[in-house]
Amino acid sequence: xxxxxxxxxxxxxxxxxxxxxxxxxxxxxxxxxxxxxxxxxxxxxxxxxxxxxxxxxxxxxxxxxxxxxxxxxxxxxxxxxxxxxxxxxxxxxxxxxxxxxxxxxxxxxxxxxxxxxxxxxxxxxxxxxxxxxxxxxxxxxxxxxxxxxxxxxxxxxxxxxxxxxxxxxxxxxxxxxxxxxxxxxxxxxxxxxxxxxxxxxxxxxxxxxxxxxxxxxxxxxxxxxxxxxxxxxxxxxxxxxxx
Amino acid sequence: xxxxxxxxxxxxxxxxxxxxxxxxxxxxxxxxxxxxxxxxxxxxxxxxxxxxxxxxxxxxxxxxxxxxxxxxxxxxxxxxxxxxxxxxxxxxxxxxxxxxxxxxxxxxxxxxxxxxxxxxxxxxxxxxxxxxxxxxxxxxxxxxxxxxxxxxxxxxxxxxxxxxxxxxxxxxxxxxxxxxxxxxxxxxxxxxxxxxxxxxxxxxxxxxxxx
Numbered sequence: 001x002x003x004x005x006x007x008x009x010x011x012x013x014x015x016x017x018x019x020x021x022x023x024x025x026x027x028x029x030x031x032x033x034x035x036x037x038x039x040x041x042x043x044x045x046x047x048x049x050x051x052x053x054x055x056x057x058x059x060x061x062x063x064x065x066x067x068x069x070x071x072x073x074x075x076x077x078x079x080x081x082x083x084x085x086x087x088x089x090x091x092x093x094x095x096x097x098x099x100x101x102x103x104x105x106x107x108x109x110x111x112x113x114x115x116x117x118x119x120x121x122x123x124x125x126x127x128x129x130x131x132x133x134x135x136x137x138x139x140x141x142x143x144x145x146x147x148x149x150x151x152x153x154x155x156x157x158x159x160x161x162x163x164x165x166x167x168x169x170x171x172x173x174x175x176x177x178x179x180x181x182x183x184x185x186x187x188x189x190x191x192x193x194x195x196x197x198x199x200x201x202x203x204x205x206x207x208x209x210x211x212x213x214x215x216x217x218x219x220x221x222x223x224x225x226x227x228x229x230x231x232x233x234x235x236x237x238x239x240x241x242x243x
Numbered sequence: 244x245x246x247x248x249x250x251x252x253x254x255x256x257x258x259x260x261x262x263x264x265x266x267x268x269x270x271x272x273x274x275x276x277x278x279x280x281x282x283x284x285x286x287x288x289x290x291x292x293x294x295x296x297x298x299x300x301x302x303x304x305x306x307x308x309x310x311x312x313x314x315x316x317x318x319x320x321x322x323x324x325x326x327x328x329x330x331x332x333x334x335x336x337x338x339x340x341x342x343x344x345x346x347x348x349x350x351x352x353x354x355x356x357x358x359x360x361x362x363x364x365x366x367x368x369x370x371x372x373x374x375x376x377x378x379x380x381x382x383x384x385x386x387x388x389x390x391x392x393x394x395x396x397x398x399x400x401x402x403x404x405x406x407x408x409x410x411x412x413x414x415x416x417x418x419x420x421x422x423x424x425x426x427x428x429x430x431x432x433x434x435x436x437x438x439x440x441x442x443x444x445x446x447x448x449x450x451x452x453x454x
Contacts, residue, residue, distance in 0.1 A: 004330045004405065015399065131392050131432065133357035153406045157387060157415065164394025171395075171428070180436060240435035 007154055011161045020166055024062040027162040031155055034147055036140040038063050038120055041163055044083055044137055059136065059166045067118040076114075079107035082125050086137045092126035092156065095141065119143050126156050128163055136163055182241055186220040189213055190236045193229055244308075244368035244439050245299045252297050255444060261306040262297060263287050269346045275410055290319060290343070298372070300364050301445045307351040308361040310369065313341040315382065321403070321416055325384050328416035329404040334380065339418075341382040342369060358392065364439050366396065367429045370421050371440045384416045393419055397428040 010030045017023045028039055042058040054077060061068065070076070077083055085098035099112060115121070123141030130136060138159045147155070182190075185206075192202045202213040217229065224239070226232035236242045252259050263285035270276045270286055279286050290313055300308030313319040315335035320343055322333060351361040358366075373379060382403065383389070393400050403416040430436050 008401065011402065128391050129388050131358055131395050136391075150405070153387075153413075157390070157402065157406060160387060160390045161394065161400070164391050164400070167391075167395050168397060171397075238434065240437040 003154075007158065010158050014158070014161045014165050017165055018169070020060055020169065023162050023165050023169075024060050027060070027159060028062055030158050031140050032142075034151060034155065035142040035145050036123060036155070037143075038067075038118075038123070038141045039139070040141075041136060041138040041159070041166075043134055044087060045077060059163060059170075060138075064118045064120075067115070067120070070114060076111045079105070080111050081108045082123075082139055083137070084108075086125055086127060086135075086139075090127050090135060092124065092152070094145065095123040095125065095139075098125070115141070124152065124155075126159070128160055130167070138163065180223050180239065182220055182223060182236070183216070186216045186223075187236070187241050189216040190220055190233055191242045193217060194233045194237070194242055244364055244372075245301070245441050245443070245445050246312075246368075246372050247297045247299065247444060249291055249293050249295050249297065251444065258299065258306070258445065260285070262299065262309055265306050265309055265346055265348055266344055269348075270344065274412070289323075292317075296340075296372075298365060298368055299445065300361050300368070302351060302361065304446070305348070307348050308346065308365045310345045310365050311343045312369065312372070312381075313343060315339045315341055319343075319382075320384065321382055325414075325416065327404070327407055328384055328414065333403055333416075334382065334418055338378050339380040339382065340373070340378055343384075345383075345385070360433065363429065363433050367426070367433060367435075367439045370426045370429060371438055373421065374423065374426060375440070379422060380418055380420050382416060382418055384414050387413055387415050390415070390417060393417070396432065397425050 010026065014023060014026050017026055024039055028037065031037075031039070039060055039062045040058070041060040045054050045057045054072060063071070071080075081098040081104055082095055085093060099108075120141040121143050122145045123139060124145060124147070125137060125139040128136045128138060138156075140155070140159070185208075188206060189202055192205060197205065199210050199213045199217070202208075203210040206213065217232070220236070221227075221229065221232040224232050224235040226235050233242070247255075247258070252262065266286035267279070267281065267284045271280045271284075279288065281287070290311070294314050294317065296312040298308075298310045298312065299306060302308075314337075315322075315333075316337060319341045321329055321341060322335075345362075345365060347359055347362045347365070351359055353359045369381065373381065387406055390400055390402075399420040401418045401420075403418055406413055406415040408414075
């Protein structure tokens with residue numbers, strides 16, 4: 001009961017976080033009690049992603065600065081066994097499993113050794129799936145990690161809320177004005193245009209002047225951002241105004 | 244999407260059958276909820292009472308999507324069956340309904356891991372349906388992966404209890420609160436801005452169903 005109320009309080013604070021830094025802080029505030037003090041979350045870049053673009057994949061990051069610099073500079077994402085294991089497994093695991101089950105080469109050993117220098121010796125990683133099916137990997141690390149199943153579930157749930165909040169902030173920033181409202185008359189005219197009626201025919205069917213039906217179509221065309229009537233009809237179908 | 248009360252649904256034997264058949268196919272045969280198995284292969288439970296509301300998405304003259312809304316002012320799944328999914332007192336009231344049996348028929352699950360257009364019509368549908376009735380909260384018992392999707396759609400989400408394992412599935416009961424912004428975000432994601440909630444009952448099913 002007590003534990004659950006704590007979890008709720010964390011989640012409540014996460015959902016009110018206004019910056020990604022605040023989200024990281026809140027999440028690590030929860031996980032550090034279990035020895036997890038570093039956080040990296042984002043989509044996994046393809047192997048050929050240039051180093052400069054790797055940061056576009058990052059959603060939340062609270063790593064030791066020097067470790068992050070080294071990781072990027074040496075392109076460790078390509079050799080990191082945790083990343084590799086996530087790609088093939090797509091299920092939760094502990095870092096130490098990645099080091100034993102996947103093919104671990106010299107580069108991977110180098111990454112792990114380096115991580116150890118920054119007190120990142122073990123951790124856990126789990127995937128989250130977004131609406132469009134993209135996999136987001138959350139990786140939490142620290143010196144020693146011992147978690148019960150219930151604790152793991154709690155951490156993965158709170159992390160889900162953290163990523164969700166990060167995605168909300170992202171979409172609020174990039175929200176473009178893509179909302180279109182059409183009047184019933186405009187929709188009616190588009191419907192008749194879709195079956196090949198001329199403005200004169202529309203005016204007869206709807207009992208309005210030819211000029212008025214032309215006006216409705218023009219206005220609908222502008223609202224839909226179309227260059228001509230054909231595109232306006234296509235766009236109206238795509239958006240579900242007419243069928 | 245159509246919203247029908249149980250008695251409206253029962254006036255249409257073709258739809259009633261399609262609903263319970265789809266529920267059996269998905270929840271018993273596909274997801275393995277053996278306790279619900281019936282020899283007539285129609286899944287029906289004690290919550291298909293006269294205050295339940297059935298949401299149906301029809302495509303090509305067949306039932307492509309379904310969900311059932313239950314009022315929390317009387318016993319519902321969380322309080323009667325899934326009682327280990329909540330801690331404390333679960334939310335209840337005229338503005339809170341429980342969404343159960345969310346189902347997308349097999350042929351309509353486009354996208355490998357994403358949400359299909361039928362699936363998102365059900366989501367847009369319950370938000371529209373709720374907002375027009377003064378309902379702005381639903382309780383859903385779903386897989387934890389849905390939490391992220393709900394947040395992406397700008398629902399406010401609150402877990403109601405601990406995550407549990409039922410058979411092969413992880414389940415967490417969650418309260419989702421929504422408003423006009425949620426509806427706009429859902430419509431934006433679907434690139435479909437017209438209301439999806441239709442009035443009346445669907446056309447007669449196609450010959451495929453009648454045979």
